[in-house]
Amino acid sequence: MKAINPYTGKICGTYPRHTEKEVHQIIGKVDLAWKSWKTSPFSERSKLMIRLSELLIEKKDWLSELITNEMGKVRKEAIAEVEKCALVCRYYAENAEQFLAREEIKTDASSSYVSFQPIGIVLAVMPWNFPFWQVFRFLAPALMAGNTGLLKHASNVPGCALAIEQMVEEAGFPANVFRSLLVGGSEVKVIIENPLVKAVTLTGSTPAGKAVAGAAGSVLKKSVLELGGSDPYLIMGDANIEEAARLCAASRLLNAGQSCIGAKRFIVMDEVYDQFKDEFLKQMQAAVLGDPMNEQTTLGPLARTDLREELHQQVTQSIRLGADLLCGGFLPEGEAAFYPPTVLENVSTGMPAYHEELFGPVASLFRVYSVDQAILIANDTVFGLGAGIFTRDMEMAQKLAENGLEAGCVFVNDFVKSDPRLPFGGVKESGYGRELSLVGIREFVNQKTIVLK
Structure with missing residues (x-):
């Protein structure tokens, strides 16, 4: 072995x-x-x-x-x-x-x-x-x-x-x-x-x-x-956008995106979509790829080259079916199994980025016009591990967390993480x-x- x-x-x-x-x-x-x-x-x-x-x-x-x-x-x-x-x-x-x-x-x-x-x-x-x-x-x-x-x-x-x-x-x-x-x-x-x-x-x-x-x-x-998981994060119109973008990118890039509870789908209200997209892209593109033993490196390689190939196929197939590539989406040269931070938008049904778990630093953005539409997209998946909500309205967030989102855990104004004191599962x-x-x-x-x- x-x-x-x-x-x-x-x-x-x-x-x-x-x-x-x-x-x-x-x-x-x-x-x-x-x-x-x-x-x-x-x-x-x-x-x-x-x-x-x-x-x-x-x-x-x-x-x-x-x-x-x-x-x-x-x-x-x-x-x-x-x-x-x-x-x-x-x-x-x-x-x-x-x-x-x-x-x-x-x-x-x-x-x-x-x-x-x-x-x-x-x-x-x-x-x-x-x-x-x-x-x-x-x-x-x-x-x-x-x-x-x-x-x-x-x-x-x-x-x-x-x-x-x-x-x-x-x-x-x-x-x-x-x-x-x-x-x-x-x-x-x-x-x-x-x-x-x-x-x-x-x-x-x-x-x-x-x-x-x-x-x-x-x-x-x-x-x-x-x-597996395809965790949705809801970005509401009253959210602190800079903080939301920072935490969402941190969740998506943690462990080079190889996490079941990593944020993967970002469902953003129309009135803050463009602002969130700009901030999120800035955070994703700030990642430093390199030797994982180097203290300056923030994004290491994927665990195996075959996993990178599979991820890239999911990205390219989604683009062929109509998704727009905002950054990343290519195979770097060299021996290391790197995959760059990648962001897709205009993702829709029928695409791998919509239905499948993307186990790497790849994010999908969705523009929505109502809370009901946001919940509909969030729950339109076979998975149900974690979910996140960014908002200042705690009463609404609690209602959506308890009764709206189909997930084993929901975090409000933070990214999902396991804690020995809390039950974990999906x-x-x-x-x-x-x-x-x-x-x-x-x-x-x-x-x-x-x-x-």
């Missing part, structure tokens, strides 16, 4: 794959570890999770460099990702016991309550775009709940997968409480079907989610899916179930009813 630096185009690591026999041997060891881990006190789990949090901070320079080398993330963003992983570890170390405390319910029995018990091995199928954060937002609650974890990471970030396993081991967790499997996507179904694996969580594309959900459903195992083809917060840690436990008479 090879990791290729998307900036240099050179191999930065080669790792032996696990054989099918090795995979099932590892699964057996992880199940054996669960037998004792599930009875460990919260105090022990918390102590180890806090140590893991500390280790992430201590080694963030090495870990962030690994992230940047394997998938091209700008170094300062990679450091922030590792720091966020440390935060989620500490959050669950401090709150898991409370989140999983028994809940008393009054009935005609002398005592009745719900007890939250670990279920066993949880398999995580994770993507390359946030190679540490996506894993840790599963790992921290799963282990704190008393489950054990298996990671099938994306094939282009094997070094990250093994580094996470190493961090867990160095923190002092019992052997085999968390293991990484270096296997391809075709082997996921067999892993899910192993009777020792009790549930699966996936972050990735909608097709991958459907495949994993089907495999889990065929053997009646719980699944949680966080899939609706429609953006998936189901929730990660993070109290809700997330309860996804993979047995919510057991106990009645004593």
Whole structure:
């Protein structure tokens, strides 16, 4: 299994794959570890999770460099990702016991309550775009709940997968409480079907989610899916346009646009459309492409050249069908998988830019003449992950957020981001179930009813 630096185009690591026999041997060891881990006190789990949090901070320079080398993330963003992983570890170390405390319910029995018990091995199928954060937002609650974890990471970030396993081991967790499997996507179904694996969580594309959900459903195992997104941002006539343009561009360019919850469609009221367009273009074109290890760089390469080719095809096909190109939209020369900040307008139905997720620094602008039209376009998608609203009218924004926009989360006057304290997930083809917060840690436990008479 090879990791290729998307900036240099050179191999930065080669790792032996696990054989099918090795995979099932590892699964057996992880199940054996669960037998004792599930009875460990919260105090022990918390102590180890806090140590893991500390280790992430201590080694963030090495870990962030690994992230940047394997998938091209700008170094300062990679450091922030590792720091966020440390935060989620500490959050669950401090709150898991409370989140999983028994809940008393009054009935005609002398005592009745719900007890939250670990279920066993949880398999995580994770993507390359946030190679540490996506894993840790599963790992921290799963282990704190008393489950054990298996990671099938994306094939282009094997070094990250093994580094996470190493961090867990160095923190002092019992052997085999968390293991990484270096296997391809075709082997996921067999892993899910192993009777020792009790549930699966996936972050990735909608097709991958459907495949994993089907495999889990065929053997009646719980699944949680966080899939693609085409997040709409509504720019109202009373918005602070300069601030809105700055935050919208920041969301679109974060991680070189390779984010499920990155802003992708900008739906702008007619009276401020031209002003927003000018400010937004200024912000997008100010991005500095270059070596992701350089502190001056703000936009790194895409993770792979094939992903860049696919993105460019979506852009060029949209232009052929009538979209107007305002900036970008070309393939730079050189080995690096760069794609320039790109903005399209006059996007309409039938175009890839209207219907598909564009996983890169490409934005689509829509001019609208009413709030109803804005909501109609925002919801005219198979996705429903996040959404944003920029306005000074908080009463209207709250109504639209609660009852208008079809999304798992809506942010007003800010771009969408995940937070350990808040539930995170989507609706429609953006998936189901929730990660993070109290809700997330309860996804993979047995919510057991106990009645004593």
